[in-house]
Amino acid sequence: MTVSTNTAPLQFSSKYTAMWRGALAISPLSIAVIPWGILAGSFAIEVGLSPLESQAMSAIVFAGAAQLVALGMIKTGIGIVGILLTTLLITSRHFLYSMALRRDISPLPTRWRLLLGFLLTDELFAIVATDNSQRHKFDRWYALGAGLSFYLSWNLATLLGVLAGKNIPNIEQWGLDFAIAATFIALIVPLIKNKSILISVLVSLVSSVSCVLLNIEAGLLISALLGMTCGTLHEKLKGERA
């Protein structure tokens, strides 16, 4: 089996430029995630974890939604099996991300795959997957810069939450989640280059909103898959090329 080598020339002048550009690209998201990181830290302390355990959750698990839900379950006394099953449900969308990035990442050396895999959050996927379609070339240093800076932001925010504890009131109501919406919209709109993509976006939109209103747990994954299916079907029907 031959291993394909990624011999595409770097579009950036150096790997440091690429890393910096990646960190810059993900920066609105790194900032938007700060209140959630603080919440992850302070909630962990409130639930009874030690500072070390609280930080370890963010450093080792590195999955905001899963962490917060798990902490809620620990608080209400739900056992480890329930927590792990719920985690599996929440994390299932990551399978989609790694499948979508397989073409770009699986040819890389093992240490790159493991590292980028570890750093593969919703936000990193957002930056890398949308950058791909603009430039048509995957840059590992760009991805690394984005991933590491986001990891740093999440963990520093958690540390802040661990230390400051209950002193920051209702931080999640400050509307910083709009930053996520704004950044994602900024990323999505340029992607809509034809009707098929527009259809996938609209279907995903209606579905995800419906799932949240109906309290359907795996709404994100269901909606994404539905949107992808409708987009692909339309493309097939119309013989379109994206």
Place this chain on the structure above:
Amino acid sequence: MIWLIIVGMASLVFVSRYAFLEPKLPLKLSHNTQRFLSYAAPAVLTAIFAPIVLVRENSLAITFDNNYLIGAIIACLLAYFTRNTLLTALVSMGVFFFIL
């Protein structure tokens, strides 16, 4: 127990993130599958942001006193006309926080 939970969760999360990145996984992505996956980014990102904007206080909020919706519409317009990610994000956030 907490450490068991942390390690257990981390394993599940890492496996889901890494699984399909492993080249030794005997998975060949057909052309159709690649086409299907190319819709992943717009579909997933939409599924994430749409509830944030359209569902406030556990109910549908398609009215003009939903600041998130107005901010989102502004972001859409900016994105459409400028095609500049950073500009769109920052300006619409600025409008949201300082004006709305």
